[in-house]
Each structure stands twice: as C-alpha cells, then as structure tokens.
Amino acid sequence: MSKYWSLTKTFMKTAIGASMSIKLGGTERKWAGIVLVIIIAISFAPILWMLYYVMTDIFLIFDMVGELPVGVGFVLNIGSLLIFVFSMLAAPALFYFAKDVEYVLPLPIKPTQIIGAKFTIALVFEYLIAIALMGIVFFALRDLLPVGVLTFNTIVTLLALPILPMVYSTVLVMLLMRVSRFGRNPDRYTMFVGILAVVIAIGFSMYAGQAFAIDGDALVNSLMGQPVAMTTLNTVFIGNGFAARAFGADVIFGGALHNQLINIAIAAVAILVFFALAKVLYFAGIIGLSESGSSGKKSTVEDISKNTKGQSKFFSYLAKELRLLFRSPTAFTNSVLGAFLMPIILGISLVPLMRSGDFDELFGMINFSDPRTVAFTLVIMTLLGFFIGGMVMITCTTISREGKSLFIMKYIPVPYSTQLHAKATSGIVVLIPALLFMMVPLQILFQAPAWLFVCGLVLVLPGALFINYLGLYIDLLRPKLTWDNEQAAVKQNLNAILVMGISWALAAVIAVLGWFVFTNPWVAFFGLFGITGLLAFTAYYLAIGKGNKLMERLH
C-alpha cells in the first residue's frame, strides 16, 4: 500500500474510527454507532424532502423563462457556501488539533503525502454534503432535462463542487494559524467557530423564513436582476457558472461537455494551488501548536496572596466544575448555549406569526380569568421545566466528562456526596437563568397575572430539577469514561438521549393528565407540584443517596 493511502487510512481512523463505536452493556459496539448515524441521517430526511420541493419549484419557474442555468447556479452557489462554512468548522480540528501530524513528521514521508492524506479526508466529509445536494438537484431536474445529460452533469458537478470552497476555507484556516495567535488556541477557536455556527444557523433560519415567505416569481425577478451577493458568489465559486451552463444544454457533446471540462480544470488548478500554498503555510503553522507556552510573567508575593484565598470544599469544587464547563468548547456549546439560544430561535420563528396578525387573534382568545385557561397555563409552565431541563445537558455528562481523570474524585479527601452535590449544583446554576430567560419574555408577551407567573415559577423548577438529578443518576449508572476527544463524552453520549427520552415520555403523561384531570387551577397547581416534586425528590435520592455506592463501582 502506498504511503499516501496508508496515511489517509490512519488519519481517517483517528478522525472518526474511535468515535463510531458506542458502549453498550460495557462493550464497544460499532453497529450501535452506525445505527446512531442512520438515525441522525433519517432525522435530516424532512429537511431534504422540503428542499426537494423548493428546488423543484425554483427550477420549474426558471425553466419556463428559459433561464434554467441561473436557477441551477443559484443552488450550486448556496451549496458551495454551505460547504465553505462546514469546512471552516471542520478544517482546524482535522488539520491542526488532531495532534497526529507531529507523530508522522519524523517519518520518511513527503510533506505532500501528509497534506494529500488530510485533504482527502476533508474532501470525503464535504462530499457527503455535495452528494445530498446533487441528489436533490438530480431529482428536482429529472422532468426538465434528458436523463443522459442530467446524469453526466450531476456526476461531474458533484465531483468538482466541494473542491473550490474547501480550498478557500482550508487556505484561510492555514493563514489564520500561521499569522495569528488566536487560532492557535484550540479551545478558543472551537468556541469561536461553535458560536459562529449557531449564529449562522439562526441567520439561515431567519433567511429561510423570509425566503419561504416570498413567492417563486419574486425570487426569479430578484436573481435575474443580478444581485450583488449572487454576482460575488459567481465570481468566487467560478466553476459553478460553467457547471450551471452545462445544465442548460440538451446534449453532452457540443453542449455540456466543454463547460464541464472547464469546471473540472478549475477544480484541478485549485488543488494544485492548494498544495503549493499548503507546503508553505501548513507545517510552519502546526509546529509547536500544542505548547503555546505561558506568558512568563513572574508572579509576585502580592499575586500569590491575591490568588490564594481559601473557600469551602463544596464551593471550590463547584467553581472548578463551572470553570471546566465554561472553558470546554464542546461542553459549553452543547450543554449550556443551546438552552439560551432555544428561546431566541423560538422567538424568531414566532416573528412571521406576529407580523401576520394571527397573534392578535390568539391573544384575544386567552382569558386569564377563565379557570380552564389558568390550569392549562400551569400545565404548560410545568412542561417548560421539563423542556429546558432537557436542553441543559450538564449533569447527564458530568461523570462521563471526567474520563480518565475520574480517579481524582476518588483520591481527594472529599466525600462523594459533596462532589456529586457540587456537580448537580453546577447544572442548577445554569438551569435557573435558562428558565428565567425563557419565562420572562413569555410573561412580557402574554401579560399573565403576577400571581400566575409566580405559581409558574414554582412549578417549573421541580421539573427542571428532576431532569438535572435524573441526568446525574443515569451518568453515574453508565458513564462513558473511555474517550480521546471530549466530543465523544458529550455529543456521542447516549445518556443525554436517554434522559431526553424519559423526560419527554413523562412530559407527555403530564400533558395528558393536564388536559383531562387538571382542569381546576388549584387541583392543577397542587397536583402538578406534587407529581413533579415527587419526581425531583426520587431523582435526588437516586443520584445523591445512591451516589456513594455507584461511585465506588466506577474505576
């Protein structure tokens, strides 16, 4: 096997190999990982289906005015932009933070072979997006173009599509790593791109909301007017223009072929330019990445005195938990950020409804002097506690995140109950602001009576606490302690899904009870408080009361 292929296989294993397996019943199961990937892929099916319908409409309208290449070019440019963004997110982890390059540098391998192997892996990931996109394009165009030309164009465009955006993003990342100190801190960079990704997702959902609101004719008119954004994308992703023109041809020879040849030639030149630039930028940026060094500023006696203030074991442990949580990009973006962004995303999705006037109608129907409405409001608030509690995934991964460092919990002279209390409290510290962040805007919007809001706060808390302690208990029962990358402890942890599943099932039971039994406000309040309080107490007892025994079992 050539060195290039051997390297590619090895890098691929370090990139995804370990994370494909999931621990079930104490054994790593690769099939479980594959099942999870399939479930995630299926969860994307509705979006792909929706995109298929939108594209079919767009292509049909452009075809009717004889400008199909403009429509195809628009879709290809959006696809290239998407690949560019994904590549910006993935490239640093693959090229720089994987920490595998420093081990192969001393081996007798050419730099181009290392770069080539890394580039190939990045390309494989981006092809997944390209396949999804071009698959939709193929089906959306199948009634408009002869099948031979369509198949030829789809395959060639698919091959070329990810290359240019990937070259742009990777070179940009290499430049960033070469010249700036910012990118050289993996945590800082991952945190930055993680937040950026969420912002882009929100921005995209806002844009999509507006795009679906306008009709197809308006989109055609807008694109035919050569908007600046589209002209810029046409220039940046220069190959897409030729690919789009090829889709306008009825035959391959004398029609699509020469445009696609230019498209492929552009991709090939891009790869050559990439290799030339990577040879200059990549290795100079990666050397010494893992050891950025300290400031070297000597701490004075005053510094030491200022920085060494004692506090109780519990508060010190809690502070440590929160520091590690907020400084870990994976834990922060997945366990904390989501809970605060969800109200914003929900708020944004409500904007079209508010504009349409339907909201005023809805407001008119709400009557807080009606006992049934009050009871129903209390049920909704209780369910909100479950919902937000499920979004804050801190305690359900808190033991897993310890990983190989779990032994520290065992040798420090601090009772397990104190440590587990501190871990549970780190969840509550985030949970309460997250609840208020959701509840206060709702209160401002719906103007419920103050007493009802207070009752709601009383009800929302036990549900959220239940999820918090349940998460800790489940993570104590089956923590994922063997991992190389923290993402495996947080993102690929089935405990979070398990907690979410249990909480949704219980929320459904409460919703049914709420609809059929809790029709009176007092019955609703005490009934809901009793149920959620009992659940919270049971979960607390399991996590903290049984925690000592469960901790002893772990090693």
Add this chain to the structure above:
Amino acid sequence: MLNLSNVSKTYGNNTVKAVDNISLEVKAGHILGFIGPNGAGKTTAIKMITGILKPDEGVITVNGSNITDEPIAAKQNFGYVPDSPDMFLRLKGFEYLNFMGDMYQVPDNQRQEKITTMAETFEMTGALSARIQSYSHGMRQKIIIMGALMHNPAVWILDEPLTGLDPRSSFQLKEMMRQHAQAGNCVFFSTHMLEVAEKLCDKIALINKGKIIFFGELEELKDKHNQLSLEEIFMEVTANV
C-alpha cells in the same frame, strides 16, 4: 506510617490476581522504592493505597487510618502524584493549586507560603497565571507535585514522579524527598529509574506478577545477589520468577 497487610485484588472475572497477598510497611523516616516490570501490579497497588480501587482482601492503613473504613481521614494524610500529569488542563496553575488547597483545607497563610516556596524551587513563578494546557510535560508534572504536597502530608505517594522533570527539578524533588523522610515522615514512590532507587531509598519493594518478591533494605538484597547492582538484580529476579 503506611501499612499494607495481605492485600489482594482481582479485576472482573479474571482468575489471575493483579495483586496477590502483598504486605509491606513504610516506617517514619523511610523512603521506599516500589519497583517492578510493566504490568507487575505497581499501579494497582498504588490505586488501592490511595483509595481509587478497593482491595478484595487485606487491610491498608495510612498514618493509622484505614483507607476502606475511614477514607476521608486516610486521604487527608497523604499527598499523591499520579503517573500522568494531564489533569485539570483548562484550569490555570493558581486555580489548580487553590482547588487542591481547598480540598485539603489548607489555611491561607500556609497555602501562600507553600506556593511561594515550591514555585521558586521548581521555577514555576512565571507559569502560575497560565492554563495548565499551555504547560510542557515537565511543567505539568511540577504543578501536580506542588498541588499534592501543599497540605504538608506525612505520607507521600509518588507514581513515577521524576518522569519529564528537568535535571534541576529532579534534583530538587529528590532533596525534598530526603528532607521529608528525615523530618520523621515517609515517602512511597514507584520508579523505573533503578539508579535513583539505589541512591535514594532506605528500602526496596520488588513486585512481579502481583507478588512481592523482595521487601527489605538494599544491602540485604545485594548480599543475597553477590553485590550486584540493583539493575542486574532486577534483570535476574524478574527473569526467573
């Protein structure tokens, strides 16, 4: 000060014992070198001494406290340096030391004095405000040693403490170990550096395949093996057992 009596441990459903009925004692004023080949049971033994693992059989006491029955009191009596210093990487040096100070309830004045002295000794004063993540392997090792010794424990349990240390810091740590023992305390340390063990230790415990094959003074061991060096003795006894 540190006592292991008939301690055994088996992992899971294994029939072979990782640690098989070991007994040893480290008295006040002594440094004990715990040596053995890879997979001999050193780490398992240390994990049981520090409370990370529970022994299946036997009793371990640290400064009079049984690690199984009175874990908090026993843990308060020792300072432990694990074999890998890659822990709490996202904390700053100061934050880590403070955390350890809080866990062992070290008074503020003792904490300041210890940090100042040890930071000078290990040349770490320029690194305390930086995250441990940015430290080299040796610096990480130093900060872990500082955290483990801050509460002035009577018993030091050090797992490969010299790995990654520069010559100056290595010398300083060995001096600290000597002084600690001379002050009436004890040091239990595992090492693969047999020359260090030969020069530093009052007693040697040699473990192989879970069993202690020698426990006693170095001279006693040498007398039994025609005054060979510790390295030669190690090669001989671990090959024959």
